[in-house]
Amino acid sequence: DARDGHRRMVGFVRDIHEMKMKELEREGRQKRDPVTGFYRLKPGIEVLEKARRQESEGLLVLIDIFHFAYIVKNYGLTFGDVILEEFAKMFLDACGEMAEEGGILIRAGSDEFLAWIPGGEERRCRHMLAVLQGQFASLIRKSALELGFHAGIAVAGEADNTDDLLLRAGEAVAEAEAQDMSVVAWSSVSNPTAGRKTFGEVVS
Numbered sequence: 001d002a003r004d005g006h007r008r009m010v011g012f013v014r015d016i017h018e019m020k021m022k023e024l025e026r027e028g029r030q031k032r033d034p035v036t037g038f039y040r041l042k043p044g045i046e047v048l049e050k051a052r053r054q055e056s057e058g059l060l061v062l063i064d065i066f067h068f069a070y071i072v073k074n075y076g077l078t079f080g081d082v083i084l085e086e087f088a089k090m091f092l093d094a095c096g097e098m099a100e101e102g103g104i105l106i107r108a109g110s111d112e113f114l115a116w117i118p119g120g121e122e123r124r125c126r127h128m129l130a131v132l133q134g135q136f137a138s139l140i141r142k143s144a145l146e147l148g149f150h151a152g153i154a155v156a157g158e159a160d161n162t163d164d165l166l167l168r169a170g171e172a173v174a175e176a177e178a179q180d181m182s183v184v185a186w187s188s189v190s191n192p193t194a195g196r197k198t199f200g201e202v203v204s
Contacts, residue, residue, distance in 0.1 A: 033107040035081045036088035041114075044106030048116045049162050051104060059120035060154040060162075061129070062169035063091070064177070068111035071145070083147070084111075086139055091115065094132045098124060114169070122185060125153055129183050150176035153185040 031043040039047060052058075065087065072080040088105075095103050095115050106114040117125065129151050136147050152172025154165045168186035176184040 035084050036105075036107050036113075038088060038105040038107045038113065041106060041108050044104065044108075044114065045162065045166075048104050048106070048114075051116065051118065052156070052162060055118040056156065056158045056160075058116060058118040058156050059122065059125050060156055060165045060169050061115040061117065061125065062108065062152045062154075062166075062173050063113045063115075063129075063149050064151075064173050065111040065113075065147075065149045066177075067146070067148075075145075083139070087136055088113075090132055090135050094128050098128055114166075122153060122155060126183055126185075133182055148182070150181070151183045152176060153183065155185065155187065 031039060033040050038044070065084075068080065068083075071083060088107075091113060092105060095105060095117060098117050098120050103118065104114075104116040106116075108114045133148060136149065139147055150173050152169045152175070154168035154172060156165050168189075171189050172184045172186040175189045176182065
């Protein structure tokens with residue numbers, strides 16, 4: 001009767017909804033890194049490029065956690081993942097204070113992270129990274145394990161494309177590593193062609 005038909009229709013709609021939700025959940029897992037919850041590199045860059053069509057100016061920050069290969073080798077991959085999880089929480093909180101809406105966080109490699117901060121100011125970003133460096137270093141007693149990172153900042157103007165910004169951020173990190181500095185902005189890199197931090201491989 002009509003009531004049975006109504007029940008079947010409601011059940012059919014519910015099944016379709018559940019299937020759609022499961023599909024969206026699968027897509028979300030494919031786009032997100034399971035350790036940090038940040039975007040994986042490729043989908044993250046796609047989201048970043050889309051966001052820059054709305055807000056083209058801002059800061060692209062690349063962070064490279066140093067000695068991560070040593071950590072994994074000597075303490076194991078699970079311990080390394082715990083370190084990354086804790087750092088990701090700190091990084092998320094720090095970036096959230098600078099970009100309440102529109103910030104994008106990406107796991108760019110085994111020990112590399114990208115952050116897009118729309119409309120961000122370099123001075124505030126440097127302060128944020130200095131605070132983050134201190135928080136990360138104090139995660140574990142320094143006598144047991146020294147934690148830290150190098151960071152590169154690329155300032156994005158309206159005319160800058162995302163590929164160029166990624167290259168600049170990599171060059172800034174390479175300069176930070178070469179000079180043993182915590183943070184370097186691309187505008188301060190003395191020789192951009194001398195080196196560039198590459199990223200993209202995730203082992204965990």
